[in-house]
Amino acid sequence: xxxxxxxxxxxxxxxxxxxxxxxxxxxxxxxxxxxxxxxxxxxxxxxxxxxxxxxxxxxxxxxxxxxxxxxxxxxxxxxxxxxxxxxxxxxxxxxxxxxxxxxxxxxxxxxxxxxxxxxxxxxxxxxxxxxxxxxxxxxxxxxxxxxxxxxxxxxxxxxxxxxxxxxxxxxxxxxxxxxxxxxxxxxxxxxxxxxxxxxxxxxxxxxxxxxxxxxxxxx
Amino acid sequence: xxxxxxxxxxxxxxxxxxxxxxxxxxxxxxxxxxxxxxxxxxxxxxxxxxxxxxxxxxxxxxxxxxxxxxxxxxxxxxxxxxxxxxxxxxxxxxxxxxxxxxxxxxxxxxxxxxxxxxxxxxxxxxxxxxxxxxxxxxxxxxxxxxxxxxxxxxxxxxxxxxxxxxxxxxxxxxxxxxxxxxxxxxxxxxxxxxxxxxxxxxxxxxxxxxxxxxxxxxx
DNA sequence: ACATATATTTAGATTTGTCTAAATTATTTA
DNA sequence: TAAATAATTTAGACAAATCTAAATATATGT
Ligand SMILES: [Mn+2]
Ligand SMILES: [Mn+2]
Ligand SMILES: [Mn+2]
Ligand SMILES: [Mn+2]
Numbered sequence: 097x098x099x100x101x102x103x104x105x106x107x108x109x110x111x112x113x114x115x116x117x118x119x120x121x122x123x124x125x126x127x128x129x130x131x132x133x134x135x136x137x138x139x140x141x142x143x144x145x146x147x148x149x150x151x152x153x154x155x156x157x158x159x160x161x162x163x164x165x166x167x168x169x170x171x172x173x174x175x176x177x178x179x180x181x182x183x184x185x186x187x188x189x190x191x192x193x194x195x196x197x198x199x200x201x202x203x204x205x206x207x208x209x210x211x212x213x214x215x216x217x218x219x220x221x222x223x224x225x226x227x228x229x230x231x232x233x234x235x236x237x238x239x240x241x242x243x244x245x246x247x248x249x250x251x252x253x254x255x256x257x258x259x260x261x262x263x264x265x266x267x268x269x270x271x272x273x274x275x276x277x278x279x280x281x282x283x284x285x286x287x288x289x290x291x292x293x294x295x296x297x298x299x300x301x302x303x304x305x306x307x308x309x310x311x312x313x314x315x
Numbered sequence: 316x317x318x319x320x321x322x323x324x325x326x327x328x329x330x331x332x333x334x335x336x337x338x339x340x341x342x343x344x345x346x347x348x349x350x351x352x353x354x355x356x357x358x359x360x361x362x363x364x365x366x367x368x369x370x371x372x373x374x375x376x377x378x379x380x381x382x383x384x385x386x387x388x389x390x391x392x393x394x395x396x397x398x399x400x401x402x403x404x405x406x407x408x409x410x411x412x413x414x415x416x417x418x419x420x421x422x423x424x425x426x427x428x429x430x431x432x433x434x435x436x437x438x439x440x441x442x443x444x445x446x447x448x449x450x451x452x453x454x455x456x457x458x459x460x461x462x463x464x465x466x467x468x469x470x471x472x473x474x475x476x477x478x479x480x481x482x483x484x485x486x487x488x489x490x491x492x493x494x495x496x497x498x499x500x501x502x503x504x505x506x507x508x509x510x511x512x513x514x515x516x517x518x519x520x521x522x523x524x525x526x527x528x529x530x531x532x533x534x
Numbered sequence: 535a536c537a538t539a540t541a542t543t544t545a546g547a548t549t550t551g552t553c554t555a556a557a558t559t560a561t562t563t564a
Numbered sequence: 565t566a567a568a569t570a571a572t573t574t575a576g577a578c579a580a581a582t583c584t585a586a587a588t589a590t591a592t593g594t
Contacts, residue, residue, distance in 0.1 A: 100581065121542055134582055136543055143579085153542060153589060183402075184428035194422045201416045209403035319551065340572055353552055355573055358551085372559060372572060 098202045102169050102173035104138050105127065105147060106199075108158055109166035169229040174220035174227075175210050181221045182214060186311075188253075190274055200252035218271040223253040223311035241244060241277070241289065242305035249278040250310035257307040266308075269298060275311060316373055321358050321388050322364060323347065325418075327377055337374035346361045363415030367518040371513035386450040392418035393439035393446075394429050400440045401433060407492075442473020442492055458531070460496070460508065461524035467499040471512075473528035481526060488517065496529060 097105075107127045111119045118210040121139070125132040133139035147162040157167060176198040180186040186194075208229070211217075219225055238253050252275045255262060266272070271293060280297070281290040287302035300308075316324075326346045340358070344351040349370075366381040377385060395417040399405040405413075416428075427448065433439045437453060439445055444453035456470050471494045473482060486493070489531040490512060500509040501514070506521035 098580075122540090128582095131583065132542065133584080137581075170560080180425070184425070185426075186428070190424075194420070194425055197420050197422075201413070203413050203416075205405075206399070206403070206413055209405070213403060246346060280507075317550075341570090348550095350553065351572065352574080358549075417537080 097164070100138070100221060101142060101145075101147075102165075102200055104135075104142060105158070105162055105166050106157060106173075108148065109163070109170065112158065118157050118169060120155045125129075126158070127135040138309075149297055160234070161196070164231055165235060167227040170233075170234050171231075172201070172207055175214065175217070177220045178214050179210060184215075191221060198217060201280050203288075211270070217280045219311075221253075223251075223309070238309045240306055241279070241291070241310050242287065242302060243306040244279050244310055246279050248312065250277065250278065250312045252277055252308060253311040254309035255307055256309065261296070262304075263305070270296070271296075271308075276313075316376065316384070316447050318364075320357070320361060320364075321360060321384070321419055322415075323354075324377070324381055324385050325388050325392075327367065327375060328382065328389065331377065339374045343375070377464055383450055385400070386446040386452060388418050390446040390448075390450075391420070391426055393443060394426060394433065394436070395446070396435045396439045397433050398429060399437075406482075406486070408477075408479040408486070410440060432444065438472075440492070441477045442471075455528075457523055458527040460498070460510075460519070460527040460529050461497050461506065461521060463529055463531070465498050468495065469529035469531045470495055471527060472530040474526055475528065476526040484523070485527075489513070489515070490527070491515075496534075526527060 098156045104124070104292060107124060108119050111123060121132045121135045124139075125135045128135065132134055136234065139150045139156050141175050142148040142162070143156075144157055144292060147165060149282055150182045164227050173195045175186075176195040180191040180194060181188050209287045211229070218234060219237055223236065225234035225236055226247065227233045244250065252271065252273050254273065255266070275293050278292040279289055281291055283289070285303070289300050291300060323343070326343060327338050330342060330346060335342065340351045340354045342355045347354065355357050357370045358367060358375050361367040361381070362375075365378055366384060367375045367377055369375045375507045376426075392414045395414040399410040399413060400407055408432075430448070436445055440455070442455075444455055448451045455473070459475065463469065471490060473492065474485070494512050497511040498508055499511055502508070506524070508519050508521075508524050510517050510519060
């Protein structure tokens with residue numbers, strides 16, 4: 097498999113996880129930052145290789161083989177992310193790009209040994225679960241701030257909306273990935289939330305809360 | 316730069332180190348396990364990019380930029396080899412193939428951090444020097460076992476042939492880098508040598524002696 | 535149901551990296 | 565030095581991955 101094929105497989109997998117039953121050409125093109133015509137070409141190739149189900153105009157979905165393949169790439173991606181943060185002191189917002197390259201290195205022994213070195217981690221630095229050697233995938237341990245119950249605590253681990261506007265808002269309010277956050281109160285009327293971040297009280301609108309991912313921690 | 320371009324640059328660099336002033340199309344084709352016509356195509360591209368000096372029928376050599384590029388790839392390759400052996404318990408005969416992939420990962424910070432994690436190693440697992448961040452390459456003051464005079468002593472510091480077959484032979488005979496070795500006798504007839512390694516008498520063929528690097532020590 | 539808008543595919547082109555077969559240049563040998 | 569041999573380049577082809585522009589199919593609205 098080429099890097100490109102692997103990237104497409106992974107994108108289809110993730111779009112599937114985000115709720116889509118069947119992936120449309122345009123959705124995949126947008127995700128891959130490429131043109132729909134390129135996607136059509138690739139879907140034909142992947143279909144030939146038995147990695148996706150694809151019928152003209154009907155969209156695509158992964159075959160069992162495709163799912164297995166995707167899980168193995170995701171496993172590599174997330175293990176490398178852990179390595180970069182745990183062993184090389186990278187900040188967790190710097191690791192994705194590099195893992196995007198490292199996930200394509202071909203060596204089963206390498207990834208097994210890496211897993212061992214890292215002590216068989218269950219989660220990557222963003223709170224996403226790491227598939228095990230057999231492709232078993234734990235449920236995600238992160239959820240949107242808007243979905244967390246009152247009096248629970250967690251750590252800011254990601255954003256759903258990564259637009260400049262939203263990120264600037266977070267900067268301006270000193271909300272950074274890694275910050276501990278506690279839900280103090282939820283306003284029924286507008287679904288806004290009062291939270292504690294680093295001993296500061298903040299009042300966040302529903303829009304904000306619905307775009308900030310929190311990794312639960314045990315208090 | 317593509318992986319392929321980087322592999323060509325590295326091959327030209329190594330052929331240069333092995334004595335060739337100017338690299339012929341055929342020599343490069345053999346090293347790259349490809350066809351001479353493919354090499355011609357690539358040399359034109361690399362020349363366009365200012366990485367090699369190339370004139371039709373006159374062979375090729377690296378420009379200053381080409382040398383700088385080669386050193387950076389070699390640095391990455393050898394650092395990853397050290398990582399695989401030191402941190403992931405790979406045997407020295409298993410690391411080359413994987414390093415061949417890892418050397419193409421693009422991230423300056425990654426390689427700096429890796430260097431730090433490994434404690435700024437000077438040599439890779441095969442005794443080859445690792446270029447530093449500025450492209451300084453240590454002089455290898457080593458010579459082939461086959462070139463050492465009788466009754467001199469030294470330490471095994473590297474291999475010329477780093478094929479798995481040769482490395483496994485060394486393992487099987489308990490010859491490791493760092494071992495002290497003394498040349499006891501040379502057989503004129505077949506150029507084989509009798510040596511003492513760790514108080515063991517060994518008889519090594521010319522083929523072996525011509526592929527094992529020894530660093531002389533004062534007795 | 536039909537026109538319009540949207541989504542998707544096809545056709546044809548481009549780049550990279552490779553190949554085979556043929557042509558050309560350089561080198562060696564007699 | 566002329567012929568033979570070896571090395572190298574060119575010509576033309578192919579697969580992968582991409583693009584633009586045009587054609588076609590699907591979905592939507594009135
Ligand atoms: Mn990738
Ligand atoms: Mn991640
Ligand atoms: Mn390589
Ligand atoms: Mn090496």
